[in-house]
Amino acid sequence: MLRLICPHCQAPLTAQDKHWHCENGHGYDQARQGYLNLLLVQHKNSRQPGDTPAMLACRQAFLDGGHYQPVSDRINQIFTEHTPETLLDMGCGEGYYSARLAAALPQCKVAGLDISKDAILKACRRSRDIQWLVASSARLPVPDASLDAALCVFSPWSWDECLRTLKPGGHVLLVGPDADHLMSLRENLYDSIHPTPELIKALPEGMQIVNDQTLRYALNLNPADLANLIGMTPHGFRSRPERQQALLETGLPSLEVAMRLVLLQRS
Secondary structure (H helix, E strand, O other), X not given: XXXXXXXXXXXXXXXXXXXXXXXXXXXXXXXXXXXXXXXXXXXXXXXXXXXXXXXXXXXXXXXXXXXXXXXXHHHHHHHHOOOOOEEEEEOOOOOHHHHHHHHXXXXXXXXXXXXXXXXXXXXXXXXXXXXXXXXXXXXXXXXXXXXXXXXXXXXXXXXXXXXXXXXXXXEEEEEXXXXXXXXXXXXXXXXXXXXXXXXXXXXXXXXXXXXXXXXXXXXXXXXXXXXXXXXOOOHHHHOOHHHHHHHHHHOOOOOEEEEEEEEEEEO
16 A cells, blocks of 8 residues: 555554554544545535536446546556556546556556545445545645656646655656547537647646657447536536537537547656
8 A cells, every 4th residue: 555644744644453543643544435535624625526426427437338448558558668666546536547557557556546535435346456545636645755656637636746746757647638639529519619728738847748649549439428428527517408418319420539648757
């Protein structure tokens, strides 16, 4: 398991059976499902932070259908080339990428972290062999320079926390949409398309890009899979229901994934 620090005082946490505590008397009980909640109430951005249960259910069904397996395979390939011993999936959701990464890197200690307890509960059901944490990527509960690698797929991250927690020479892989990702879906749901934000707006000192690639492939989805794709993204509540229904009835044969994967190394 990864070494952990107390979210109150940043002192090292020690495990005794299923209870974690620090030298300053702060304690945290591991849930019966297996996860550890290190998200303090004052650090929540809402009463129920993270994706909604409905979005999580759609995402789990879509990912379990294998539609983003090429993305997962490419992530696994990139990390296999660097053989990390410790890796944290920041914003792991219901654990699809974490679990497949742990299977591809059996010698690596893989942990998954998400701000949503509902997501982590699903992750626990996916795998009991991975260290699952409820916490924020803005306050990673791991010591300074303790990670060989970190992963962030479609989630927020903190440059300061990446620089703090990665060992010198450690890697972080950022995965997000390229400019034309799912373009035909967006064109059918909206009258006008907003540009996709750049994955990396500014590179901080101490980080350098060592691999920058875009993965492209076609998606052929039945109506149920297409509904899950819409429902797992903000398109599900941003676009009009009648537009969504029309698209489910007509289908979308020209859908293409365009996923950017940027690997950075800490100096």
